[in-house]
Amino acid sequence: MGLSIFASTIPRHNMFFKKSLSTKNSDPAQNNREGTAMKSFIFILSFILSACLFPSIGTAEDAASSSSAYIAPIANESARAELVSFLQEARNYTLSNGRDEAIKAFSDPKGKFVRGDMYVFAYDFNGTLLAHPYLHNLIGRNNLDLLDPNGVPIIKNLVTVARRGAGFACNVYPNPTQANETALKLLYVLKVDDRMWIGAGIYLPGPIPLFSFEDQRNLRAFVNEAREYALQNGKDKALQVFNNPKGEFVRGDLYIFAYDFRGNALCLPFQPDFVGTNRLNATDANGITFTRDNQELAGTGSGQTYYLYPSPRENMSAELKLSYTTKVDDDWWLAAGMYSNSSSDRNMSSSAMKPTNRDELKTFVEEAHSHALVTSRENAVRDFMDLNGIWVRGDVYIFAHDFNGITLSLPYLPTEVGSDRSDIRNDQGVYINREMSAIALNGSGYYEYEWKNPISNESENKVSYIAKVDNTWWLGAGIYEA
Numbered sequence: 001m002g003l004s005i006f007a008s009t010i011p012r013h014n015m016f017f018k019k020s021l022s023t024k025n026s027d028p029a030q031n032n033r034e035g036t037a038m039k040s041f042i043f044i045l046s047f048i049l050s051a052c053l054f055p056s057i058g059t060a061e062d063a064a065s066s067s068s069a070y071i072a073p074i075a076n077e078s079a080r081a082e083l084v085s086f087l088q089e090a091r092n093y094t095l096s097n098g099r100d101e102a103i104k105a106f107s108d109p110k111g112k113f114v115r116g117d118m119y120v121f122a123y124d125f126n127g128t129l130l131a132h133p134y135l136h137n138l139i140g141r142n143n144l145d146l147l148d149p150n151g152v153p154i155i156k157n158l159v160t161v162a163r164r165g166a167g168f169a170c171n172v173y174p175n176p177t178q179a180n181e182t183a184l185k186l187l188y189v190l191k192v193d194d195r196m197w198i199g200a201g202i203y204l205p206g207p208i209p210l211f212s213f214e215d216q217r218n219l220r221a222f223v224n225e226a227r228e229y230a231l232q233n234g235k236d237k238a239l240q241v242f243n244n245p246k247g248e249f250v251r252g253d254l255y256i257f258a259y260d261f262r263g264n265a266l267c268l269p270f271q272p273d274f275v276g277t278n279r280l281n282a283t284d285a286n287g288i289t290f291t292r293d294n295q296e297l298a299g300t301g302s303g304q305t306y307y308l309y310p311s312p313r314e315n316m317s318a319e320l321k322l323s324y325t326t327k328v329d330d331d332w333w334l335a336a337g338m339y340s341n342s343s344s345d346r347n348m349s350s351s352a353m354k355p356t357n358r359d360e361l362k363t364f365v366e367e368a369h370s371h372a373l374v375t376s377r378e379n380a381v382r383d384f385m386d387l388n389g390i391w392v393r394g395d396v397y398i399f400a401h402d403f404n405g406i407t408l409s410l411p412y413l414p415t416e417v418g419s420d421r422s423d424i425r426n427d428q429g430v431y432i433n434r435e436m437s438a439i440a441l442n443g444s445g446y447y448e449y450e451w452k453n454p455i456s457n458e459s460e461n462k463v464s465y466i467a468k469v470d471n472t473w474w475l476g477a478g479i480y481e482a
Contacts, residue, residue: 070314070319070341071205071206072206072285072308072317072318072319072320073184073186073204073205073206073209073286073308073320074204074205074285074286074308074318075186075202075204075286079202080168080186080188080202080286080287082118083118083186083188083200083201083202084188086113086115086118086120086200087120087188087189087190087198087199087200088190090102090106090113090120090190090198090200091190091192091198093105093113094192094196094198095192099195099196102122102131103122103130103131104131106119106120106121106122106130106131106132106133106198107131107132107133107136107139108133109133109134111133113133114133116177117175117176117177117178117202117203118200118201118202119133119134119176119200120133120198120199120200121133121198121199121200122192122196122197122198122199123143123155123158123159123162123196123197123198123199124195124196124197125159125162125163125194125195125196125197126142126144127142127143127144127155127156127159128140128141128142128143129141129142129143130196134176135373135374138373138374143155144156144159145366145370146370146373146374147363147366147367147370148171148172148173148367148370149172149182149208149210149367149371149390150172150209150210150211150216150304150322150367151216151304151363151366151367152171152172152304152305152306152322153303153304154171154173154370157169157171157293157297157303157305158187158189158199159197160293160296160297161189161293162189162190162191162197162199163191164191164292165190165191166188166189166190166191167188167189167287167288167289168186168187168188168286168287168288168289169186169187169189169288169293169305169306170184170185170186170187170204170286170288170306170307170320171184171185171187171306172184172185172208172209172210173185173201173374174371174374174375174379175203178203179379180375180376180379180383182208182371182390183203183204183208184203184204184206184208184209184306184320185201185202185203185204186201186202186203186204186286187199187200187201188200188201204286206320208390209306209320209322209340209343210340210343210353210390211322211338211340211343212343212350212352212353213352213353213354213355213356213360213364214351214352214353214356215338215343215352216322216324216338217356217360218254219254219322219324219336219337219338220324222249222251222254222256222336223256223324223325223326223334223335223336224326226238226242226249226256226334226336227326227328227334229241229249230328230334231328231329235328235331235332239258239266239267242255242256242257242258242267242269242334243267243268243269243272243275244269245269245270245312247269250269252313253311253312253313253338253339253342254336254337254338255269255270255312255336256269256334256335256336257269257334257335257336258328258332258333258334258335259279259291259294259295259332259333260331260332260333261295261298261299261330261331261332261333262278262280263278263279263280263281263291263292263295264276264277264278264279265277265278265279266332267334270310270312270316271310279291280292280295284307284308284309284318285308285318286307286308288306288307288308290305290307290309290323293305293307294323294325294333294335295325295333297325298325298326298327298333298335299327301326301327302324302325302326302327303324303325304322304323304324304325305322305323305325306320306321306322307320307321307323308320308321309321309337309339311339311341311342313339313342314339314341319339319340319341319342320339320340320341321337321338321339321340322337322338322340323335323336323337324336324337348388348389348390348392348393348394350393350394351394353393353394354393354394354395354396354479355393355396355477355479356479357479358446358463358465358479361396361463361464361465361477361478361479362446362465364393364396364398364465364477365398365444365465365466365467365475365476365477366467368380368384368391368398368467368475368477369467369469369475371383371391372469372475373469377408377469377472377473380400380469381400381408381409384397384398384399384400384409384411384475385409385410385411385414385417386411387411387412391411392411395453395454395455395480396477396478396479397411397412397477398411398475398476398477399411399475399476399477400469400473400474400475400476401421401422401433401436401437401473401474401475402472402473402474403437403440403441403471403472403473403474404420404422405420405421405422405423405433405434405437406418406419406420406421407419407420407421408473409475421433422434422437426449426450426451430449432449435447436464436466436474436476437474439466440466440467440468440474440476441468441474442468443467443468444465444466444467444468445465445466446463446464446465446466447463447464447465447466447476448461448462448463449461449462449463449464450462451478451480453480460480460481461480461481461482462478462479462480462481463478463479463481464476464477464478465477465478
């Protein structure tokens with residue numbers, strides 16, 4: 001599907017192994033001390049070059065992007081109309097020919113419901129994939145935990161929209177007609193009956209919107225701080241503070257907005273004229289009902305979603321925004337968002353982009369796991385090996401092996417790809433890759449050990465998160481912990 005699927009959710013066995021190890025890894029991130037001196041030299045040289053050269057590349061890209069005008073990812077009206085018409089045609093086909101015949105037609109990559117990069121997929125309301133022209137191996141699997149590269153749930157959010165009957169939504173998703181290159185996608189979903197909904201999408205112009213772990217961490221902390229302030233000081237005082245455009249809850253591009261659960265605006269510091277009005281059905285330039293989407297997320301407790309919204313920093317011109325929303329109490333909710341054009345450092349090697357704690361590490365691996373499921377092993381491994389891609393973030397990157405021990409992805413040691421690294425041990429003789437593979441066989445989990453950090457050249461505590469992709473291979477990533 002553009003969306004498509006995540007098939008079975010990653011089993012969360014949370015297996016936790018601890019080994020007091022010294023150095024020598026299976027963790028595809030390190031060089032094999034038992035390897036040749038040349039391999040060690042190649043690894044260290046690659047790492048130093050990535051740290052030193054990639055930032056300058058990122059700086060050049062940043063400079064180039066800053067010199068060009070931001071283009072909001074907006075679909076033209078005719079493209080949106082074609083998308084809506086396409087799904088209505090698919091719905092009518094289902095009602096006329098029956099569910100089974102429709103599922104067969106929607107799953108045909110050469111059929112009438114695949115037109116360029118626009119194609120129909122189908123789900124039930126539990127999040128199980130029923131039909132998809134490109135992901136036959138995932139049909140029948142539940143995909144509610146599918147995440148895009150920013151950690152935003154895809155299927156879960158789309159099911160919510162589909163339950164209303166119809167609507168638009170955005171996610172970041174591979175384009176199967178463009179070598180599975182990742183891009184922002186505008187989707188339209190339509191309820192067929194009480195058992196089935198369908199969707200299709202079009203890819204939007206502009207760069208891939210990536211929000212750093214640091215930015216997302218700060219966003220959640222900001223929203224949670226505002227919620228605590230409201231609970232401690234009361235709704236009236238909190239709204240007075242939140243509505244002050246020069247107050248303590250306006251920090252750079254971040255500001256608090258708030259609504260009651262009827263869709264009435266309570267707080268909009270840069271749009272005071274809207275306060276007191278009902279905006280439940282307000283839409284952005286792509287037809288996304290942003291207030292309703294945020295409100296429904298708040299109703300579940302919290303959540304994230306994309307939409308276009310005026311940026312105070314850019315004279316209220318529309319930019320793509322990723323918001324984080326939380327419920328205050330049964331009467332109202334609040335949120336804040338960050339704009340893609342001003343999200344911090346886009347350089348993948350920067351500290352801002354890297355996961356720095358276990359929760360973020362798990363999210364990073366689950367994002368990669370989702371990417372592997374909705375593309376293919378070949379395409380995913382290609383992307384994981386790209387030193388300039390989104391899956392290599394300095395010393396945190398995705399590594400992958402098959403269950404025979406063969407290395408599939410090790411971006412800083414490309415010469416090791418294709419080799420059997422199951423016998424690699426640390427200084428204490430522990431077979432690291434074998435133990436991580438054992439975790440993957442059971443689904444997913446953390447693996448804690450000691451490993452030499454190539455930056456400090458000291459043995460440090462390290463934790464990796466491992467996830468099984470299918471019965472043939474697994475992937476993971478790791479971080480050093482103080």
